[in-house]
Amino acid sequence: xxxxxxxxxxxLVLGGLFLTLLILLHKGKGGGLSDMFGGxxxxxxxxxxxxxxxxDRITIAIAVxxxxxxxxxxxxDRFAS
Amino acid sequence: MxxxxxxxxxxxxxxxxxxxxxxxxxxxxxxxxxPTPGVxxxxxxxxxxxxxxxxxxxxxxxxFSGGAxxxxxxxxxxIMPYITASIIIQLLxxxxxxxxxxxxxxxxxxxxxxxxxxxLTIALAVLQSATFITFAQNPSQLFANPACTNxxxxxxxxxxLIMVLTMTAGTGLVMWLGELVTDKGVGNGMSILIFTSIAAxxxxxxxxxxxxxxxxxxxxxxxxxxxxxxxxxxYVEQSQRRIPVQYAKRxxxxxxxGGTSTYIPLKVNMAxxxxxxxxSSLLALxxxxxxxxxxxxxxxxxxxxxxxxxxxxxxxxxxxxxxxALILFFxxxxxxxxxxxxxxxxxxxxxxxxxxxxxxGRPTAEYLQYVLTRITVPGAIYLALISxxxxxxxxxxxxxxxxxxxxxxxxxxxxxxxxxxxxxxSQLQQRHYEGFLK
Numbered sequence: 001x002x003x004x005x006x007x008x009x010x011x012l013v014l015g016g017l018f019l020t021l022l023i024l025l026h027k028g029k030g031g032g033l034s035d036m037f038g039g040x041x042x043x044x045x046x047x048x049x050x051x052x053x054x055x056d057r058i059t060i061a062i063a064v065x066x067x068x069x070x071x072x073x074x075x076x077d078r079f080a081s
Numbered sequence: 082m083x084x085x086x087x088x089x090x091x092x093x094x095x096x097x098x099x100x101x102x103x104x105x106x107x108x109x110x111x112x113x114x115x116p117t118p119g120v121x122x123x124x125x126x127x128x129x130x131x132x133x134x135x136x137x138x139x140x141x142x143x144x145f146s147g148g149a150x151x152x153x154x155x156x157x158x159x160i161m162p163y164i165t166a167s168i169i170i171q172l173l174x175x176x177x178x179x180x181x182x183x184x185x186x187x188x189x190x191x192x193x194x195x196x197x198x199x200x201l202t203i204a205l206a207v208l209q210s211a212t213f214i215t216f217a218q219n220p221s222q223l224f225a226n227p228a229c230t231n232x233x234x235x236x237x238x239x240x241x242l243i244m245v246l247t248m249t250a251g252t253g254l255v256m257w258l259g260e261l262v263t264d265k266g267v268g269n270g271m272s273i274l275i276f277t278s279i280a281a282x283x284x285x286x287x288x289x290x291x292x293x294x295x296x297x298x299x300x301x302x303x304x305x306x307x308x309x310x311x312x313x314x315x316y317v318e319q320s321q322r323r324i325p326v327q328y329a330k331r332x333x334x335x336x337x338x339g340g341t342s343t344y345i346p347l348k349v350n351m352a353x354x355x356x357x358x359x360x361s362s363l364l365a366l367x368x369x370x371x372x373x374x375x376x377x378x379x380x381x382x383x384x385x386x387x388x389x390x391x392x393x394x395x396x397x398x399x400x401x402x403x404x405x406a407l408i409l410f411f412x413x414x415x416x417x418x419x420x421x422x423x424x425x426x427x428x429x430x431x432x433x434x435x436x437x438x439x440x441x442g443r444p445t446a447e448y449l450q451y452v453l454t455r456i457t458v459p460g461a462i463y464l465a466l467i468s469x470x471x472x473x474x475x476x477x478x479x480x481x482x483x484x485x486x487x488x489x490x491x492x493x494x495x496x497x498x499x500x501x502x503x504x505x506x507s508q509l510q511q512r513h514y515e516g517f518l519k
């Protein structure tokens with residue numbers, strides 16, 4: 001049990017680091033504060049490139065792995081106690 | 082109105098966008114309930130059951146996270162680091178010349194600033210999650226529940242580091258979800274996520290009032306009052322003054338350009354909710370300061386006791402007055418940052434536009450400034466009035482700080498709602514369909 005737990009934790013750390021990195025690699029959308037709470041009128045134009053779409057796929061895959069780790073660790077904790 | 086909803090769903094493109102947005106919202110709410118590894122879910126539930134009034138320090142942050150913060154879930158910090166980062170970047174444009182230059186650059190500069198905001202968000206997320214988890218090691222203060230002594234499964238340094246990392250990654254994910262909605266869904270993603278969090282706390286907060294009073298007439302009365310306030314807020318948010326602008330006709334070759342008449346819309350509430358957010362975050366500072374200087378045996382310094390008596394509860398007139406003064410100040414401050422009359426006047430002059438009866442250039446700028454100042458006075462007073470509704474409710478019916486119908490929550494709910502509906506409407510109109518708003 002302890003081995004599974006440590007493995008999951010390692011995967012979680014790696015997943016978290018990669019996830020943050022990949023998200024930072026994306027091009028930011030949205031235009032700041034006044035865009036968020038009304039005020040500015042801005043419409044985003046332009047689709048995403050192929051590179052961006054591949055990045056999306058990788059990010060989703062990593063996010064799923066990361067999320068599974070979180071849930072699995074939670075289940076482990078639940079049954080350990 | 083309902084047929085318009087039907088039409089929105091019949092348009093394939095729009096239907097896909099709306100369903101995508103709903104799916105993202107579902108993912109966001111799901112993540113808000115998954116506890117971070119290392120936190121014991123059952124212990125947190127036990128702590129929340131006996132919790133006192135929500136900690137004032139966390140009021141706004143907990144509101145924006147939709148209750149996820151006190152559950153220490155993976156999305157505990159939610160959108161708050163992004164908001165803080167945006168505020169910092171926005172304020173820095175006034176101070177740092179390079180940022181000001183970027184702002185003037187237009188699209189390219191804006192996307193660079195967004196990139197800075199994203200980096201800053203992650204940095205702030207590390208900082209805030211570390212601070213928050215340190216707090217969580219001694220949870221009796223966090224939940225205002227003295228019986229609550231421990232919510233972590235173990236407090237070794239490795240577990241804590243993993244928690245910080247998980248919460249940071251969660252914040253990044255929330256930011257990305259918001260951007261996905263902005264990109265592929267309807268409305269502005271970040272504000273939709275904030276909207277979701279706030280709306281998620283509504284039923285609970287209303288039910289808490291009903292439980293406390295145990296009477297249905299007060300409960301229904303409050304709901305009725307809520308609808309009246311929403312109608313009022315919609316009315317004021319929609320009101321604007323239109324300053325007519327006439328563009329001169331120009332001949333370029335054989336074509337005629339310009340000659341159109343249009344208007345500059347000056348909204349009564351140009352600043353939106355931001356002054357309220359600024360004021361509440363600033364007012365949380367004295368309590369935060371007092372928190373660190375409080376002694377366990379009750380022998381704190383005089384000023385700490387004064388702050389605890391007057392600012393911690395949020396139901397004294399000193400608090401209300403400071404709050405109002407700060408909101409009035411920040412409304413004018415923020416309007417002056419976002420709308421620059423000189424710039425607008427210069428742009429109009431460049432393209433041959435003028436306000437009928439007023440000379441182009443400096444007189445136009447002065448006129449715009451004059452109108453803007455006059456229109457912001459009622460706007461600022463309105464903001465202050467809406468934001469002290471929770472304080473009044475606190476005294477009258479004993480609601481807690483996050484009273485649903487008032488202050489930040491109602492302003493954000495209505496603002497985001499209107500903005501999103503307008504965006505869907507403009508998409509419908511592209512296909513010659515009737516919109517929601519007549």
